[in-house]
Every structure is written in structure tokens, then in C-alpha cells.
Amino acid sequence: MSATLASHQHGKSHVRLGRVWRTGDVHHFVELRVHTMLESDMAHAFLTDSNAGMTATDTQKNCVYYVAKQFTSPCSPEEFGLALAQHFVREYPQTVWKAKVAVEMMPWRRLDVGGQLHDHGFMMQGSEIRTAYVTFDSKGKAEITAGLKDLKVLKTTQSGYSGFLHDKYTTLPDVGDRIVATSVTATWRYSQPPASYDAAYGAVKAALCSAFYGPPKGGVFSPSVQFTLYRMGQAALARVPQVESVFLNMPNLHFIPCAPVTSSFDNDVYLATSEPHGNIEAVVTRGTAAPHCRL
Numbered sequence: 001m002s003a004t005l006a007s008h009q010h011g012k013s014h015v016r017l018g019r020v021w022r023t024g025d026v027h028h029f030v031e032l033r034v035h036t037m038l039e040s041d042m043a044h045a046f047l048t049d050s051n052a053g054m055t056a057t058d059t060q061k062n063c064v065y066y067v068a069k070q071f072t073s074p075c076s077p078e079e080f081g082l083a084l085a086q087h088f089v090r091e092y093p094q095t096v097w098k099a100k101v102a103v104e105m106m107p108w109r110r111l112d113v114g115g116q117l118h119d120h121g122f123m124m125q126g127s128e129i130r131t132a133y134v135t136f137d138s139k140g141k142a143e144i145t146a147g148l149k150d151l152k153v154l155k156t157t158q159s160g161y162s163g164f165l166h167d168k169y170t171t172l173p174d175v176g177d178r179i180v181a182t183s184v185t186a187t188w189r190y191s192q193p194p195a196s197y198d199a200a201y202g203a204v205k206a207a208l209c210s211a212f213y214g215p216p217k218g219g220v221f222s223p224s225v226q227f228t229l230y231r232m233g234q235a236a237l238a239r240v241p242q243v244e245s246v247f248l249n250m251p252n253l254h255f256i257p258c259a260p261v262t263s264s265f266d267n268d269v270y271l272a273t274s275e276p277h278g279n280i281e282a283v284v285t286r287g288t289a290a291p292h293c294r295l
């Protein structure tokens with residue numbers, strides 16, 4: 001059967017990265033999803049068993065992290081895309097004649113606390129959905145559960161994770177400084193109706209956020225998602241007296257330290273990933289019942 005290789009290209013899709021630039025205590029953060037595609041002299045790889053000279057898609061992925069490292073100050077997605085496309089064409093002039101780069105920038109925005117910008121706290125714009133679950137029975141009893149889901153919050157420092165069990169299955173190192181990011185699902189039950197459901201919702205959300213981020217200057221340290229989750233629940237109970245219990249689910253959306261080829265990790269370039277992710281949840285209620293804690 002006679003056939004012709006009419007066109008060809010190869011690239012890497014969904015290369016996710018976090019990039020932090022630290023200017024003293026004030027951090028800048030972007031999360032990008034990058035897709036690369038190279039038009040190159042690689043017809044032989046389709047027509048024969050030779051891969052000679054090929055810029056492997058894995059190498060293209062590494063170049064995304066490498067180029068992110070080269071930016072010493074915050075860049076736009078356009079500037080990043082151009083730098084990466086130029087990198088491919090200039091680094092591999094023998095084979096690559098055109099590089100095509102698509103960049104998607106996640107809508108993380110610096111947290112604004114009543115007009116004061118947070119040093120290192122970011123929230124995904126418009127991410128959360130407000131929820132309500134209501135039952136009413138024939139005896140006239142109503143139960144109201146309010147909530148939110150998909151509230152995406154992130155901080156670029158004031159988080160660590162250490163002292164956990166290290167055994168022969170453990171590869172994760174202790175870390176004193178990391179990015180912590182999660183997508184909060186919270187539901188809370190009212191023991192009696194608050195004066196305003198809208199105001200109570202706003203107060204619970206503000207309490208959850210302030211326990212997660214801490215003050216705009218300096219923040220608050222989180223030794224684990226578990227620790228922070230419990231403080232968030234406590235804060236919601238303290239803020240709204242009609243709330244009797246809070247359920248919180250907080251996946252740990254990992255940003256894994258990434259040392260691009262030829263350079264070191266300086267709390268700057270991260271591989272962003274959501275699968276697999278940690279998943280942490282608890283119910284926090286009023287009162288002093290002994291916790292299920294054997295330590």
C-alpha cells in the first residue's frame with residue numbers, strides 16, 4: 001500500500017508547574033499548564049526504526065521546568081511561551097524548525113484581607129460553590145446543613161510536614177517549607193437558625209480562610225493539613241454560635257519540588273499535580289468529648 005507521511009509533529013501535553021518568586025517576605029506565584037509541539041526533521045522516526053536526533057517529549061517536559069527557572073522575576077504566559085518556544089528552536093537548530101507552545105494560567109489571585117494583601121496567600125478566583133442541604137419531616141423538624149465546595153486556597157510558605165513515620169516504604173523526606181494547597185469542601189450544621197444565613201455563610205468562610213492563611217503579614221505555620229483543618233473547624237465554631245459541627249474535607253493538592261536539569265531547587269519551581277493526592281477530612285464539633293486520640 002503506498003502512503004505518504006503528509007505531516008508530523010510531537011510534543012508534551014499537560015505539563016503542570018508552579019513557580020514562586022520571593023521578594024523578601026512577599027511571594028509571587030503562578031501555576032501554568034503547558035503544552036508543547038515541535039515541527040522537526042523527524043520523518044525518519046515515523047518511517048524507520050530510528051529515533052536519531054529526536055527531542056524526546058520527556059526532554060520537552062524538562063525544558064518547561066528549566067525555562068521556568070530562568071525567569072528571575074514574574075512573567076506573563078505570553079513571555080513564558082515565547083521563551084520556551086525560542087529555547088526549543090535555538091537549542092535544537094539541527095532538527096527543530098518550529099516550536100508551538102500553549103500556556104494556560106490558573107486564576108490564582110493574591111488574597112485580599114479587607115484591603116490588605118497577603119504576603120504569601122493565594123485563592124483561586126471565583127472557585128467556590130455555596131451549598132445547602134435541607135430536610136423537613138412530618139413532625140415539623142427541619143435540619144439545615146450549609147456549606148461550600150471547591151474553595152481553592154494555597155500558600156507558598158508557612159507550611160511543612162515532618163516527624164511522620166519513616167519506614168521501608170517511605171520515600172517522602174521531611175520538609176520544613178513547602179507549598180500547601182487544597183480545595184476545601186465544608187459543611188456545617190446549625191443547631192438553630194442564625195439571624196441571616198448569608199451573614200453566617202460569610203462569617204464561616206472568613207473564619208476558615210483566616211485559620212488557613214493567618215494574618216496578611218507573616219501568616220501562620222501549618223505543620224500538616226490535619227492540624228490546619230482542625231483549626232479551621234474550631235475557628236468556624238468560634239465565629240458563629242449557631243453552628244454545632246463542621247465537616248471539612250481537604251485534598252492535599254501537591255506541588256512537588258522540582259530541580260530542573262542543571263540547576264538546584266530553591267523553593268522556586270514545582271511540579272503541580274492533583275493525582276494521586278492526599279485526602280484529609282474530619283468532623284469538628286462543640287464540647288469537650290475525649291477525642292479519638294491514642295497518642
Ligand SMILES: O=c1[nH]c(=O)c2[nH]c(=O)[nH]c2[nH]1
Binds near residue numbers: 161172223224225226
Ligand atoms: O499535611 C500533610 N498530611 C499528610 O497526611 C501527608 N501525607 C503526605 O504524603 N504529605 C502530607 N502532608
